Amino acid sequence: xxxxxxxxxxxxxxxxxxxxxxxxxxxxxxxxxxxxxxxxxxxxxxxxxxxxxxxxxxxxxxxxxxxxxxxxxxxxxxxxxxxxxxxxxxxxxxxxxxxxxxxxxxxxxxxxxxxxxxxxxxxxxxxxxxxxxxxxxxxxxxxxxxxxxxxxxxxxxxxxxxxxxxxxxxxxxxxxxxxxxxxxxxxxxxxxxxxxxxxxxxxxxxxxxxx
Numbered sequence: 001x002x003x004x005x006x007x008x009x010x011x012x013x014x015x016x017x018x019x020x021x022x023x024x025x026x027x028x029x030x031x032x033x034x035x036x037x038x039x040x041x042x043x044x045x046x047x048x049x050x051x052x053x054x055x056x057x058x059x060x061x062x063x064x065x066x067x068x069x070x071x072x073x074x075x076x077x078x079x080x081x082x083x084x085x086x087x088x089x090x091x092x093x094x095x096x097x098x099x100x101x102x103x104x105x106x107x108x109x110x111x112x113x114x115x116x117x118x119x120x121x122x123x124x125x126x127x128x129x130x131x132x133x134x135x136x137x138x139x140x141x142x143x144x145x146x147x148x149x150x151x152x153x154x155x156x157x158x159x160x161x162x163x164x165x166x167x168x169x170x171x172x173x174x175x176x177x178x179x180x181x182x183x184x185x186x187x188x189x190x191x192x193x194x195x196x197x198x199x200x201x202x203x204x205x206x207x208x209x210x211x
Contacts, residue, residue, distance in 0.1 A: 002133045002134065002135075003132060003133055003134075003135055003177040004177065004186055005129055005132045005133060005175055005176075005177060005186065005187040006175065006176050006177070006178075006179065006183035006184075006185070006186055006187065006209075007173060007174070007175060007183060007184045007185040007186070007187055007206065008048075008049040008050070008051070008174040008175070008176050008180060008181055008183055008184065009045050009048035009049040009172075009173070009174045009181075009184070010045070010171070010172070010173050010174075010184065011041050011042075011044045011045040011048060011171070011172045012041070012169065012170065012171045012172075013037065013041065013169060013170050013171075014037065014040045014041050014044050014170070016036075016037075018040070018044075019036060019040050022039075022040045022043040022044060022047075023036070023039060023040060023043070031100075032065070032067040032068055032071075032147075033067060033147055034065060034066075034067055034097070034145060034146070034147035034170075035065070035096070035097060035100060037145070037147070037170040038059075038097045038100075038101070038143065038145040038170050039097075039100060039101060039104060041143070041145075041170040041171070041172045042057075042101050042141060042143060042172045043104075044172070045141065045172035045173065045174050046105075046141065046172075046174065048174075049174035049176070049180065049181060050180050050181045051139055051174060051176070051180055052105075053105060053106075053107055054105075054107065054109070054139045054140055054141040054174070055109045055110065055137035055138055055139045055140060056109050056110035056111070056112075056128060056131070056137050056139070056140040056141065057098050057101055057102050057105075057107060057109070057110070057111050057112075057140075057141050057143075058098065058110070058111075058112050058113070058114070058124040058125075058127055058128050058140060058141070058142050058143070059095070059097050059098040059101075059112075059113045059114070059124060059142075059143045059144070059145055060113070060114045060115075060116070060120030060121035060122070060123055060124035060125070060142075060143065060144045060145075061094055061097065061113065061114075061115055061120055061144070061145050061146055062115065062116075062117050062118060062120050062146050062167060063146045063147070063148075063152075063167065064093070064094035064096075064115060065093065065094065065096045065097065066147065066149060066152060067147055067149050068096070094113050094115050095111075095112075095113040097113070097143070097145045098111050098112065098113045098143070099111065101141070101143075109137070110131075110137065110140075112124070112127065114127070116192075116200060117199075117200055118199070118200060119192050119200040119201065119202045120144065121142075121143075121144035121171065122190060122192050122202035122204065123192055123202075124142050124143070124144070125142050125173070125187075125190050125204065126190040126191075126192055126202075128140035128142045128175055129175070129187055129189075129190045132175055132176075132177050135177070138176060138177050138178055139174065139175065139176045139177075139178075140174075140175045140176075141172060141173075141174055141175075142172070142173045142174075142175060143170070143171060143172045143173070144169060144170070144171040145169070145170050145171075146167045146168060146169060147168055148163065148165070148167060148168040175187065182209075182210055183209050183210070184208070184209060184210060185206040185207060185208055185209055186206065186207045186209060187204075187205075187206055188205040188206060188207055189203075189204075189205040190202070190203075190204050190205070191203045191205075
């Protein structure tokens with residue numbers, strides 16, 4: 001028998017003024033805007049759900065840690081190949097957000113990142129949904145994290161590309177097969193469609209369980 005999957009908490013874009021409630025400014029001083037926002041959003045989601053250590057951490061990102069990547073490229077342009085930027089190098093990969101949160105929580109469970117354009121979050125959600133349904137895990141922290149930098153906006157506008165402000169976001173969702181607290185929704189299904197010539201689309205089906 002397959003498990004039911006519940007949404008225990010949903011948090012989006014925690015304001016900077018609240019960061020101090022969750023992380024030390026000293027410990028996060030080298031983190032860029034995306035990493036700070038992603039970490040705090042995840043921590044607030046955990047607190048709201050009542051779960052301190054999830055079985056899995058899964059992130060979806062369309063752009064990756066582009067802010068750190070830009071810093072490395074700018075350093076290479078200015079100083080050449082001998083530039084030393086170890087922090088930016090470690091934080092510039094697409095999986096840096098999920099890894100950072102795993103390290104912060106000391107979570108040694110399943111840790112994965114999906115980068116599938118506009119449906120990156122839905123791919124991450126689908127992965128968690130399937131594994132929870134099959135009983136491979138009991139809880140999963142699923143996220144979407146992307147940041148549009150001023151430099152990226154400028155380049156997109158220069159070549160006539162539309163700037164999608166909805167990409168600039170941090171979302172964290174706690175899923176569970178057990179009722180640790182009053183769930184917000186039951187997650188019924190997650191479908192991702194890849195159609196040639198039409199782009200990727202996704203459909204998330206939920207049933208609301210509380211007001």
